[in-house]
Amino acid sequence: MTPGILYGIGVGPGDPDFITLKAVKTLNQVDIVFAASSAKNSHSQAAEIAKPHLKASVPIQILPFPMTRNRQTMEAAWQDNAETVIQKLAQGKNAAFITLGDCMTYATYGYLLRSIRKLAPHIEICSIPGITSYQAAAARINTPLVEGEESLTLVSGVTGGDKFREISDHADNVVFLKAYKNAGDIVTALDEAGMAEKSVGIVKCGLDGEQIVRNVRVFQEKTSEYWTLIISKKSGQGLES
Structure with missing residues (x-):
């Protein structure tokens, strides 16, 4: 089975109208959306921004990332969450990982991206910038x-x-x-x-x-x-x- 494509998408800073047309188009084509939250709760501001632009049938899966400076704890979370995403991609599903602002500027996506490249270098990845x-x-x-x-x-x-x-x-x-x-x-x-x-x-x-x-x-x-x-x-x- 051909694995799905991972799209890293910056959804902008807060106003749902600041999301780009390319981001909206892509969100309407994926099979699942991933978003980050603190390990202490399941809230994702990025998910709130993206919801008005998502089909009701597209599930949003929240991935917990600990708010810590302990390198070992952070790396374990990056790997666990990368494996979760890779599992869905391996099923042939296209997935989006959404992040506040721009996906390449102080974003959790950057850490996830490195882990996925290391664990599954064959996965196709497309990053879509957002307004910071x-x-x-x-x-x-x-x-x-x-x-x-x-x-x-x-x-x-x-x-x-x-x-x-x-x-x-x-x-x-x-x-x-x-x-x-x-x-x-x-x-x-x-x-x-x-x-x-x-x-x-x-x-x-x-x-x-x-x-x-x-x-x-x-x-x-x-x-x-x-x-x-x-x-x-x-x-x-x-x-x-």
């Missing part, structure tokens, strides 16, 4: 991410502002993703670089409860929500209220 949260956020505040000869630096905020401190002298425009737990330290790092006043926080962009935070120093006073990112520009142009 920071693209949507920049559009929401009507702010160009880069202009002219400027550069854009994309930073994970999981460990706070230290990575930015290493590169702050060379950064024109910066986006911090996954900023929620360490947003306070990120703002401190921006303050040290003289960029806090030229920064905007966007919480739950495109989702219910969306917030635009013009004074990012509030993140130093209270823990921000999970869906938090910060855009900072050295020039500050475009970030005016």
Whole structure:
């Protein structure tokens, strides 16, 4: 039996209307959809975004991924979930693995992709990009991410502002993703670089409860929500209220 094709699909940052036409077309052709959740629950925001575009007959299977930095635990989960996907593909079923934003930008899909390539290199894989949260956020505040000869630096905020401190002298425009737990330290790092006043926080962009935070120093006073990112520009142009 010829194995099915795996499609990695970025479904956008939150608004179901931000999903691409190619993603919708593909979702209407697959036999099963996989989505990731925390090992602590079975909720998938990506699945919620995709549901309006899926046929009722297409099942969604949630794959648990532990939120941990323990390498051994993570690798075991990647392999277990890869084997689950491969099993369906081996039955000749075409499958989609959906992920928030873009499937190649800080996405669980990247880890799954490597595991499947290692375990079943014969499987055909097609990756379909999606709109990222920071693209949507920049559009929401009507702010160009880069202009002219400027550069854009994309930073994970999981460990706070230290990575930015290493590169702050060379950064024109910066986006911090996954900023929620360490947003306070990120703002401190921006303050040290003289960029806090030229920064905007966007919480739950495109989702219910969306917030635009013009004074990012509030993140130093209270823990921000999970869906938090910060855009900072050295020039500050475009970030005016």
